[in-house]
Amino acid sequence: MTGEDAPTPWVVWRQDDNGNRFVVRRCATRAEADELAETMEARGHKQLYWVAEA
Known part of the structure; x- marks a missing residue:
């Protein structure tokens, strides 16, 4: 797929307790990205996870 038809x-981004930001993974769908971010958040670490369009 190309152009407007491309997904x-x-x-999924991560910010550590020092304010550094890192890409965790690129996902094809919002649902996949949300699920990964929720899984990472559930681990209980101090990092912040969020999903954004690339």
């Missing part, structure tokens, strides 16, 4: 990639 929108989603990115």
Whole structure:
């Protein structure tokens, strides 16, 4: 797929307790990205996870 028909990639980001931001993974769907972010958050670490369009 190309152009307007291409799927929108989603990115799961992580911010550590020092304020550094990192890409965790790029996902094909928002649902996949949300699930990964929720799984990472559930681990109980101090990091912050969120999903954004690439």
